[in-house]
Amino acid sequence: MTELLSVAGLLPDPTGHFGRFGGRFVPEALIAALDELDSAYRHAMADEAFQAELARLLRDYAGIPSLLYDATRLSEQLGARILLKREDLNHTGAHKVRNVLGQALITQRMGKRRVIAETGAGQHGVAAATAAALFGFECVVYMGEEDTRRQALNVARMQMLGGTVVPVGTGSRTLKDAMNEALRDWVTNVETTHYMIGTAAGPHPFPAMVRDFARGIGVEARAQVLELVGRLPDAVCACVGGGSNAIGAFHAFIPDEQVRLVGFEAGGDGVATGRHAASISAGGVGVLHGTRSYLLQDEDGQTVESHSISAGLDYPGVGPEHAWLHDTGRARYEPVTDAEAMAAFQLLCRTEGIIPAIESAHALAGAARLAKQLGPDAVILVTLSGRGDKDVETAGRYFGLLTEAEA
Amino acid sequence: MSLPATGLGLGPTFAKARTQGRGVLIGCMPAGFPTVEGGIASIRAMVEAGVDVVEVEFPYSDPVMDGPVIQRASEIALAAGVRSAGVLRTIEAVAEAGAPAVLMTYWAPIERYGVARFARDFAAAGGVGLITPDLIPEEADDWLAASDETGLDRVFLVAPSSTEQRIALTADACRGFIYATSVMGVTGARDKVSGAAPELVARVRRATQLPIGVGLGVRDGAQAAAVAGYADAVIVGSALVRCVLDAPDPAAGEASLRALVSDLAAGVRAPARAQVRAG
Ligand SMILES: Cc1ncc(COP(=O)(O)O)c(C=O)c1O
Secondary structure, X not given: OHHHHHHHOOOOOXXXXXXXXXXXXXXXXXHHHHHHHHHHHHHHHOXXXXXXXXXXXXXXXXXXXXXXXXXXXXXXXXXXXXXXXXXXHOHHHEOHXXXXXXXXXXXXXOOXXXXXXXXXXXXXXXXXXXXXHHHOOEEEEEEXXXXXXXXXXXXXXXXXXXXXXXXXXXXXXXXXXXXXXXXXXXXXXXXXXXXXXXXXXXXXXHHHHHHHHHOHHXXXXXXXXXXXXXXXXXXXXXEEOOOHHHHHHHHHHOOOOOOEEEEEEEEEOOXXXXXXXXXXXXXXXXXXXXXXXXXXXXXXXXXOOOOOOOXXXXXXXXXXXXXXXXXXXXXXXXXXEHHHHHHHHHHHHHHHOOOXXXXXXXXXXXXXXXXXXXXXXXXXXXXXXXXXXXXHHHHHHHOOOXXXXXX | OOOOOOOOOOHHHHHHHHHOOOOEXXXXXEOOOOOHHHHHHHHHHHHHHOOOEEEEEOOOOOOOOOOHHHHHHHHHHHHOOOOHHHHHHHHHHHHHHOOOEEEEOOHHHHHHHOHHHHHHXXXXXXXXXXXXXXXXXXXXXXXXXXXXXXXXXXXXXXXXXOOHHHHHHHHXXXXXXXXXXXXXXXXXXXXXXXXXXXXXXXXXXXXXXXXXXXXXXXXXXXXXXXXXXXXXEEEEOHHHHHHHHOOOOHHHHHHHHHHHHHHHHHHHOOOOHHHHHHO
């Protein structure tokens, strides 16, 4: 274990592997662009001017470092001390802004002026369109046809920001098909275009690069917890869709062996029903969207559709570093059902006056479970990855506050 | 009845075409489209009309290298329930029809099946090799071993964006032929075959003695003749699939498939060398 941990800081290896996971399963036509991106990203990470520029943008534009909040009323209810990393207070309302600002700066360094993105509910699409507006890039967002109907408000948001939203009518017409279409665009326009992947998945170097841009979550929180509590937390909790906020929260804690890292996947209607998005808890190892990791697939290797009340977690794959953390035992992954997540959603609203994103409510529900196991002296750090403004319709309908027609 | 793999792969096919001074015509069709038996009927018609090699595509839920036509056909095949067994059955049928069968497959279905096991079952079905559009040699250790063990051909792709170093590395890993994607983009018939293709083929020639196949965009005999002028094989996919997709009924689809294949087969027999130099 110790040996594995010392290696963690160095992963992925130079070819983009985390043990047997990761790599590049993409058309050869994209390899040159991935190499160019890898080189630009590595030079940028080693360049103090880049780091300073990114830190300035994050601070002045996005309000980062985000606060650490001692949620005392929630803690009373859950029976352990809960500290919330307030990514919901960032500009655009989620941790995703860290990634898009980082990638926008890299895009600029590569001399490209067109960015494309995939989006499910529209969170990453809005973040990408925001960064594109700020940098003066052309922006095209691919979104499943199904999702453009369900998330009309976010479509309007992206358009207000100057983005073009392209509805994708193939396959299941959801996030995974939007990602396929974005990859097709990229193969065709790779000379002028950067593909801003929205999570820590996809072909190398995306899992490493997106992690590094999200990594501030854990670096900041680790220092904030030490200052507030005088010791490290007992556990770090995050929700896991593709895995960017979770890897961002976990990474700085990987060498702290006494800190449990627990990721919560979308359990949908319950893993036993088959209607879920729990790739690690209930999937198998395979290849999807350029990387080898856990995913939901049938016995012929065809991708199976995922289900979750949370659009941001409704993806049949997961980033390769989580697969590796799972296999090594350094992190644990558990499913949280829609019902558990929505109960936690309501609890946070009522105890703290904070409306969380439904994605983040999965992490809260997981923290409630952990609190029972760890007891009242435990300190649990939870990444509140986003705010719930985007989810008012979904939650309003779930709780019977809005009728179908009103929502 | 399944035929054993000869272990010779596509070598004899290319050798023969070379002595005849013509290009090899490779025609692509997804397995199970619109049904397993319907797909086999299309493939038989293609072989009878003059396709030298059949490229069967393994329908996959997330085909990122494919344009709308093959996406649509793959969706139809999957919705009709094609499985790995149907793909292997199609390979057997190609072998029975007397043409070498290669399988174009995304990597997910093969990993799931088990690489070594798939190689054995595929060879037993009479297939001669795999074309792997989302597998690069660096990720292919299992497949390199399994194809060596079974004597299967392995065809990796190069693109206009590939560096000289990557072209050399990819060519080294290939057996049978090397696939040059003529455009930066996905499958789909185009009015003009990209001007990047002859240049890419020339770069590949400097790196290898292997036959070179060119695909992405060829849709008629004139284009096939032009491509045969500088490449060893002309690979046609979407234009053939469209014959079936657009047809009002299976008989009409088969008739237009035969007509297009005849045109393409005439094209590869009249390689347009001068045109290439001029272009
Ligand atoms: C608020 C929020 N949290 C979490 C996620 C899930 O993504 P990831 O697992 O990459 O953090 C999303 C995705 O849209 C999101 O909007």
